[in-house]
Amino acid sequence: MVVDLLQVVGITRRFGSHLALDDVSFSVPKGEILGVIGRSGAGKSSLLRCLGALDRPDEGHIVLQGENLTELTQAQLVQARRRIGYVFQHFNLLNARTVAGNIALPLEIAGMKKDVRHERVEELLHLVGLAGQGDKWPSQLSGGQKQRVGIARALANDPALLLCDEATSALDPETTASILQLLREINARLGLTIVLITHEMDVIRRIATQVIVLDHGRIIENGPTRQIWGTTHAVTHALLSDSRPQLPPAIEARLTDEKIPDARTIIRLRVEGDAAWEPFLSAASQRFGTDIALLQGSMVEVGGAPFADLILSLSNGTQGVLDFLSQSGRSMEVTGYVPADY
Numbered sequence: 001m002v003v004d005l006l007q008v009v010g011i012t013r014r015f016g017s018h019l020a021l022d023d024v025s026f027s028v029p030k031g032e033i034l035g036v037i038g039r040s041g042a043g044k045s046s047l048l049r050c051l052g053a054l055d056r057p058d059e060g061h062i063v064l065q066g067e068n069l070t071e072l073t074q075a076q077l078v079q080a081r082r083r084i085g086y087v088f089q090h091f092n093l094l095n096a097r098t099v100a101g102n103i104a105l106p107l108e109i110a111g112m113k114k115d116v117r118h119e120r121v122e123e124l125l126h127l128v129g130l131a132g133q134g135d136k137w138p139s140q141l142s143g144g145q146k147q148r149v150g151i152a153r154a155l156a157n158d159p160a161l162l163l164c165d166e167a168t169s170a171l172d173p174e175t176t177a178s179i180l181q182l183l184r185e186i187n188a189r190l191g192l193t194i195v196l197i198t199h200e201m202d203v204i205r206r207i208a209t210q211v212i213v214l215d216h217g218r219i220i221e222n223g224p225t226r227q228i229w230g231t232t233h234a235v236t237h238a239l240l241s242d243s244r245p246q247l248p249p250a251i252e253a254r255l256t257d258e259k260i261p262d263a264r265t266i267i268r269l270r271v272e273g274d275a276a277w278e279p280f281l282s283a284a285s286q287r288f289g290t291d292i293a294l295l296q297g298s299m300v301e302v303g304g305a306p307f308a309d310l311i312l313s314l315s316n317g318t319q320g321v322l323d324f325l326s327q328s329g330r331s332m333e334v335t336g337y338v339p340a341d342y
């Protein structure tokens with residue numbers, strides 16, 4: 001039987017009468033990248049702190065590599081924390097230590113000898129793309145470089161689990177992309193299991209293989225990233241709205257629910273996986289004699305596979321066309337109708 005690297009069973013965390021985590025259960029197989037998303041106050045940080053053994057749940061338990069973290073003594077917890085790397089939103093580097101000194105800190109605490117430590121720091125600098133920069137001071141680094149140091153420090157003790165707390169929220173989009181790429185490479189190269197919390201669906205889309213959506217301390221959705229991307233759940237939908245194409249306001253203003261004569265039909269079409277690359281629009285056009293205009297759309301990579309989200313206007317919105325467009329794993333919904341001269 002394959003035991004998941006991390007198992008979370010019915011954890012609850014209360015602050016006074018407030019339930020920050022309410023009966024949360026999930027498991028993470030080795031090598032997965034789990035993204036935890038939710039609105040502000042949903043319980044993401046509370047969950048990450050419990051996973052990192054920085055806080056104890058009031059009920060339930062957390063099992064890492066078969067060991068129940070919630071039953072450990074303080075001394076045992078210090079040992080267990082070495083198996084968990086933590087990457088912080090604001091890097092948390094010590095300004096009085098060089099880059100190498102920051103990365104070496106957990107190794108010093110673990111009692112590693114100086115020469116072995118030096119070798120390990122060099123290896124880590126290389127891994128995060130900072131080879132030759134060990135003598136710099138944190139103040140001489142960009143935000144992205146600081147986060148690379150934070151990641152190297154988190155990896156120093158060769159953890160089984162890497163926890164990332166909004167690791168890219170303080171970075172610009174380009175640097176965010178490079179840090180996510182680094183995390184992906186580390187995951188692939190070391191087979192390291194990663195749990196990251198974020199409020200940005202775009203971060204989830206780029207890196208997570210599995211997603212948990214938290215709301216008011218409860219898990220409301222849990223599944224592969226592509227499945228969550230195609231969700232109909234209202235809370236997840238709201239989190240996704242910035243990443244999703246929206247109907248242009250000028251067209252939305254003329255939208256009706258009733259099919260007026262000569263109306264154009266406005267539909268939303270979602271296609272997951274390789275099916276997104278098929279010529280289904282030209283096939284529909286030829287077969288049903290409809291013209292198809294693209295009003296808004298995005299074609300992005302979600303969980304490593306294509307995902308098309310299109311808002312289309314059809315001159316012929318008969319049931320035959322709609323049925324055809326709903327086939328082969330495509331999901332289609334009619335948004336409404338607009339006059340032909342929109």
Ligand SMILES: Nc1ncnc2c1ncn2[C@@H]1O[C@H](COP(=O)(O)OP(=O)(O)OP(=O)(O)O)[C@@H](O)[C@H]1O
Nearest residue numbers: 015019020038039040041042043044045046047199
């Ligand atoms: N130490 C604490 N004392 C009291 N209440 C707390 C404490 N930590 C968290 N909470 C409360 O628990 C709930 C969950 O907070 P948490 O920080 O886990 O949410 P979050 O999803 O990480 O939010 P954000 O995205 O804003 O950081 C919130 O209502 C918060 O006010």
